[in-house]
Structure formats: C-alpha cells, structure tokens
Amino acid sequence: MRPAARMEGLGLSVIRALNEGAPAGCVSLGLGEPSWELPREAREALAAWASSEGSCPYGPNAGTPELRAVFRDFLGATDAEFLVSAGSQGALFSLVHAWAGPGDQVLLPDPGFLAYPTLARLAGAEPVPYPLAPDFSLDPGLFRAVLDSAPRTRLAIVNHPANPTGAGASRGALDEVYAACRARGVVLVSDEVYRELYLDERPAGLADTGIRPGAVVLGSLSKAFAAPGLRLGWAHGDPEVLAPARLVHNAMVSCLSRPAQAAAAALIASAGSVFPRARSELAVRRETLRSAAREHLGWDPPAPAGGFYAWLALPPAGRADPLSFCLAVRDRGGVIVVPGSAFGTRGASYARVSWAGSPVDITEGVRRLSAFWRDQ
Ligand SMILES: Cc1ncc(COP(=O)(O)O)c(C=O)c1O
Structure with a gap:
C-alpha cells in the first residue's frame, strides 16, 4: 500500500519530534504556546x-x-x-x-x-x-x-x-x-x-x-x-x-x-481585559529571558515586534548540522530549542528559543544552553 503522492516528504514536524523524543527532566524552550492560565x-x-x-x-x-x-x-x-x-x-x-x-x-x-x-x-x-x-x-x-x-x-x-x-x-x-x-x-x-x-x-x-x-x-x-x-x-x-x-x-x-x-x-x-493580562504575562517572561540571556549567554535578545520567540545565532559548532546539534543540546544539555533550519534554508544558522514557558523554565533552560553557546 502507498499513500497519495502528495504525502511524499510529509513527516512529523521537527518541533513535535524534538519534544516527543525528549529525555525525562528536559526543559522545553521549544513549544509556541502560552504557559499562563487559561483566562x-x-x-x-x-x-x-x-x-x-x-x-x-x-x-x-x-x-x-x-x-x-x-x-x-x-x-x-x-x-x-x-x-x-x-x-x-x-x-x-x-x-x-x-x-x-x-x-x-x-x-x-x-x-x-x-x-x-x-x-x-x-x-x-x-x-x-x-x-x-x-x-x-x-x-x-x-x-x-x-x-x-x-x-x-x-x-x-x-x-x-x-x-x-x-x-x-x-x-x-x-x-x-x-x-x-x-x-x-x-x-x-x-x-x-x-x-x-x-x-x-x-x-x-x-x-x-x-x-x-x-x-x-x-x-x-x-x-x-x-x-x-x-x-x-x-x-x-x-x-x-x-x-x-x-x-x-x-x-x-x-x-x-x-x-x-x-x-x-x-x-x-x-478581549479588552484578556489582552492586557496576556501582555503583562509576556512582559514578565521577556524580562526573565533578558536577564537569563545576559547572565548565561552574554546575549541581549532584541525586542520582538510581538510574540514570544527569540532568534539565537548558532555557535560555529552547531552550524554544520543544526538538527544534530539541537538534538545534542536536548539529550546532553536537557533543554529543547528548535533548529532554525526547520523553518527554511535561510534560518539554518539560528535556533528558535521560545520564552512562552514559565519564568522558572526560561531561566533554567537558558542556563542549560550556556554550556553549548558560551565560549564557542
Ligand atoms: C505563525 C503561525 N500561524 C498560525 C499558527 C497556527 O495556530 P492555531 O492553529 O493554533 O491558531 C501558528 C502556531 O504556532 C503560528 O505560529
């Protein structure tokens, strides 16, 4: 049996695959969904x-x-x-x-x-x-x-x-x-x-x-x-x-x-009250990301136009094979970030860091990244 031709090349998204194979205790900076309470x-x-x-x-x-x-x-x-x-x-x-x-x-x-x-x-x-x-x-x-x-x-x-x-x-x-x-x-x-x-x-x-x-x-x-x-x-x-x-x-x-x-x-x-609450949750996470990124990565992430993603340049060691590098970061470092190559060829020298998670996870996740990013 063979599925329709248009299914060719269709697989589990890299983001889901990275999350599903994660070892226990892994911190996810991979998923693009708010971690704050449902209103x-x-x-x-x-x-x-x-x-x-x-x-x-x-x-x-x-x-x-x-x-x-x-x-x-x-x-x-x-x-x-x-x-x-x-x-x-x-x-x-x-x-x-x-x-x-x-x-x-x-x-x-x-x-x-x-x-x-x-x-x-x-x-x-x-x-x-x-x-x-x-x-x-x-x-x-x-x-x-x-x-x-x-x-x-x-x-x-x-x-x-x-x-x-x-x-x-x-x-x-x-x-x-x-x-x-x-x-x-x-x-x-x-x-x-x-x-x-x-x-x-x-x-x-x-x-x-x-x-x-x-x-x-x-x-x-x-x-x-x-x-x-x-x-x-x-x-x-x-x-x-x-x-x-x-x-x-x-x-x-x-x-x-x-x-x-x-x-x-x-x-x-x-919406008039839900949006301001969401933005204050966002602001807390943005500050958490900034201070963790400055401390652990020596990086000041630029302010986004919106949303909760930071676009982090890969260290030279990660550029030849970004997916393998992010898998090593996950399996040895215990933190998930998504290789930019998943989003197109022009994203290949970056990783997407989601800071939609809890402030505790953001701080810990960024700390874990430092072993792979710092001094490379
Ligand atoms: C840019 C963009 N568009 C659309 C979607 C789909 O979102 P949903 O189907 O949950 O509304 C997403 C989900 O992450 C997204 O990042």
Whole structure:
C-alpha cells in the first residue's frame, strides 16, 4: 500500500519530534504556546456549558449565532467578512486549498512557520520561499522580486509578528506587498496570530484601514487569548476570498466544537481585559529571558515586534548540522530549542528559543544552553 503522492516528504514536524523524543527532566524552550492560565472567562463559560442540560447538536457551519455576534463586534465586520475556523491552521488549510492547486505557486517567508510549505504541498502547489530583510522584517522589494519571478503564484502569505524570528512588518511594507499582490490578482493572507502579544507598540495590521479586496487576516485564540487547546481561530477579510475557503472548511470539519465556541465567545467578548493580562504575562517572561540571556549567554535578545520567540545565532559548532546539534543540546544539555533550519534554508544558522514557558523554565533552560553557546 502507498499513500497519495502528495504525502511524499510529509513527516512529523521537527518541533513535535524534538519534544516527543525528549529525555525525562528536559526543559522545553521549544513549544509556541502560552504557559499562563487559561483566562477565567473561558473556564466559567466551559463550566456553564457543562452544567447546562440538553443535547449537544452540531450547529451551523459558520459558528453559533452567539459566537458570530461576538465576532461581528470584535472585528467590526459582517458575517460574510469572517470565517471562524478550527484554529487559524484550519483557516490556513482552507485558504491554501481553495486558492492553490497543482501547477500553482504559493509565496511564503523563509524563515517562516513550517506549516506554510506543508500546506502548499498538500494542495499540490509549489511552495516558493521569499527572503526577508537582514533583521528578518518584511522587505517589500525582496518580496516583489520573488513574486515577479514566480508567474504561477495564486496566493502569498506574510506573517508578522513572525514565527520563528519575532520580527515584524511596517505599515509601508504591508501596503507595498499588498499592492504588488493586488496588481497580479494574487490572494494575500496576512498571518497576524501574534499581533496582540506586543511589549511596547501595537504592530501594524493589514486590515487597520478596513478590509482590502483580495486579502484576509488570520487571528487565533491560541496566543494572546492563551487557549490553544480550544482550537479556534479565524480569517477576516474579503468575502470573495473567504467564500470558497468556507466550503473547504465545511468539508473538513463540518462545524466547530460547541464547548469551544462557548468559551471563545466569552474570551473574545472580554478581549479588552484578556489582552492586557496576556501582555503583562509576556512582559514578565521577556524580562526573565533578558536577564537569563545576559547572565548565561552574554546575549541581549532584541525586542520582538510581538510574540514570544527569540532568534539565537548558532555557535560555529552547531552550524554544520543544526538538527544534530539541537538534538545534542536536548539529550546532553536537557533543554529543547528548535533548529532554525526547520523553518527554511535561510534560518539554518539560528535556533528558535521560545520564552512562552514559565519564568522558572526560561531561566533554567537558558542556563542549560550556556554550556553549548558560551565560549564557542
Ligand atoms: C505563525 C503561525 N500561524 C498560525 C499558527 C497556527 O495556530 P492555531 O492553529 O493554533 O491558531 C501558528 C502556531 O504556532 C503560528 O505560529
């Protein structure tokens, strides 16, 4: 028996593989999920749902009426202008499948979130990586050069603040990239799932001045709402882009879990207080990272545009084979960091350090890194 050809090269993500094979007592600076408490608003909604009586029916594809009402307020949008999905990953999958197929090209950042090329390949399309600026922010000139050389591009993805680098995109860069895609009839997906996790200034968003034709923005409960396990995200933007993606999403999952939708409605309705709490959790972790990195690595990690990743240059000893090096760091050093090579060829001389974990783990994890980074 042989699975379909598009499965070729598809494996467990390096991040999951690193975590699953970890020896006991290992500290993980590998996973991209908040370690702070699920907000009380979600717990209360889940408890209320659990104690209500009656059946547990499927519900509408588009989400429960209560959830849609909360989204209309939160996004300032009509129902046609958002798709509530099974994680933002569900929206990504649906958009890529709706807009790209065999023979098409999908533009994605390198280094970038590792699901992007996987989803393009699963759709039968060719992933085309584009480089970023030296500080890993979005560079419209570099983006356009790759777009110009990829005539079969149907969809392009930008991610800011970015996984794995924490870098951002200026408003001007977003405008230029959007204009280039629009001129070519290319769908633009702006992945902004880390946007509300900022320390100083709120990063720019593609839809800040209103929905743009041909473009959608992704958001998620998984980061600033601290609820990745609810598996709920969304895409917000041009109804014409969303309409076919809705059909893919319906075919994939029919509709979302009812308890998750009840918790999501409570969380999103409380965004005004949930976000500041998340940012104070983030600020504590950022300070912990800074002091541990200065003390143990002699490194002052640059402030991210948002999110909870630091992008750490590998020591020379780790550059020839970054995966083996990170496996040795894990098995001999007892700490997990993800080799930048997992995120694209241009990430090969870095490691991604997630500081979403507990402050105790951040301090201990960075201390354990020092044996491999210091004096190399
Ligand atoms: C950039 C980016 N986009 C999308 C996702 C998917 O998140 P979720 O499906 O939990 O919303 C992630 C998860 O880590 C991510 O880092």
